[in-house]
Amino acid sequence: MALYSDKVMDHFRNPRNVGVIEDADGVGEVGNAKCGDIMKIYLKIQDDRIVDAKFETFGCGSAIASSSMATELIKGKPVSDALALTNQAVVEALDGLPTHKIHCSVLAEEAIKLALKDYYERNGIEYDKSQFPCCESCDHCSH
C-alpha cells in the first residue's frame, strides 16, 4: 500500500486555495518549525459566511493536503459550520491518513479555529472560549 491515499496525493500535488488573503478578516497560524509543520489560514468573511479561505503550509505531504482539504470544506459555508469542522472530517474527506500523520489534520482544525477567533476578536464579537485551542504550543512532538 502506498503511504497516502489518492485523495491525499491529489490535494498534495494540486493544492486548492494556496496563497494569502491580504485583507483577510481572520488569520490563524499553528504549529512550530521545530516540529516540522506550520499552517497558516486566512479567511474572508461576509454576512457570517466564509466567502474565501487560503492557506500557506510548511510541512509534509499530509500537512499540505490537510490544509487544502480543510479550506475546501469550509469555503462558502456559514461560520458556524467552519467552527464545527473537526480533524476527523478532514481525515475522512481525504480517505484517511496514516496514524502518525493524524496530527496534520488536527493542525488544520486548530488553524481554522484560531482564524475564527481572530475574526471574532477583531470585530468585538462575543464567543465561547471553550471552543478554541488554548495556545499555540505544539503537543505533537517532543519540542
Added chain:
Amino acid sequence: MSIYVDNGATTKLSSKALSAMLPFFQEEYGNPSSLHSVGQRANEALTDARTRIAKVLNCDPKEIIFTSGGSEADNQAIRSAAMLGARKGKKHIISTAFEHHAVLHTLDKLKKQGYEITLLDVHEHGLVTAEQVRKAIREDTCLVTVMYANNEIGTIQPIEEIGAVCREKGVLFHTDAVQAVGHLKVDVQEQNIDMLSLSAHKFHGPKGIGVLYARKGILLEPLIEGGAQERGRRAGTENIPAIVGMAAALEEAVDGIEEKQLKLKGLRQKLIAGLSKIPHSVLNGDQNQRLPGNVHFCFEGIEGESLLLLLDDKGICASSGSACTSGSLDPSHVLLAIGRPHEIAHGSLRLSLSDENTEEEVDYIIEAVTDVVAYLRSISPVWRDLQAGIQDYIIK
C-alpha cells in the same frame, strides 16, 4: 523515467551477482551440513565465497561470520565485546553521536544493563578524530565502535588512526563499515580493525546477508542459538545463494574501485555545485571527506517529505534522512549531531549515487530540486516570514 539516487538505502543487484546466485536455487540447493554430494557441493561454494570475501578484506577465512546483514553484525560485535569486557570488570564503551541505530540502540540497551557509554562529538563537519578517542579511553574501556562512513551525510572517519590508538591502548575496535565496503578501501590488517560489519545490498549484492569480521581470538557471543554453523557463532542453515551473490558483488565492487570513485566524485561535485546555487541551502558533512557518491543538503523554509514526494513525481528516487518518512516526527539524529537546528534538519535531502548514474541525470536532478524547492517555498509561511525579515535566516 526513473533516476535512482538512493543507493545509500539499497542498490540494484548486479548482473554478475545474480548469475552467480541462480544455480544455488534449483540446481545446487543442498544444505552445506549434509554429508551427501549435493550438500558437499554447497559446502564447497560456502568455503569458496568465504575465502574470496576474506581475500578482499585481507583476513583469514575463519575470521568471517555470515550474518543476516549489517544490523545483526553490529549487534553481535558490540554485545560480544561488552560480554568480554564485563568478565574483566570493564564496562565502558566509546562510540559517536551519529552512529546507525543498529549501534546506538544496542548501546542504549547495554546502558540499561549497567554499561557506561561515551558518545563522541562529531563536530560541524561530521568527523571525529583519533585524538578524541585517545582522550576518551579509560582503564575500564572495553570497546571503541566508530562507523567508517556515515549513512546519512557520508562523512568518512579516520578509522586507521582510531584503530592504531585502540591497539596501543589494548582496547577492541569495531567499525560499522556498511556504507564503506565496496566503495572505499578496506584492509582490516592495515587499518587496525578488530571487528567490522558489512552488508551486501549496499554494494549491489543481495539483501538479507552480511558479514561480521572478527579478528582471531575474539570470542563471539552467538545471538542465535542452534546448530553448529559458522563454528558455533551463528546458528541457522547458511543462505548459500545470498552468500555466493555477496562474494561476487564484493569482488566486482572492488575491481577498479579507484576509477569508479573518480567518476562518482565528479558527479558528486557537480551536484554539490549545482545545489549550492539554491539560496539558503547548505551541504551537510565535510565537502571532501565523504563517500564518493554522497550528497546531503538542507534547504531552509521547506520540509523534506514534501520535497521527496514531488521529486518522486519527477522520476527521482531520493531520501531525506528526515523523520517524517520513518514514522517518527523527530528529525535526524545525525543532523542534530552536527549542530543543525530542528527547523533546518526537517528540510533535508540525501542523494546517493551509483556508477550507473550519468551527467545528464545530475543536470536533471539539479533542475528538478531547484524547481521543487522554489515551489515549496512559495507556499511556505516560514519562507514568507524569512523573506519579509520577520525571522532571521539560519542558513545565510
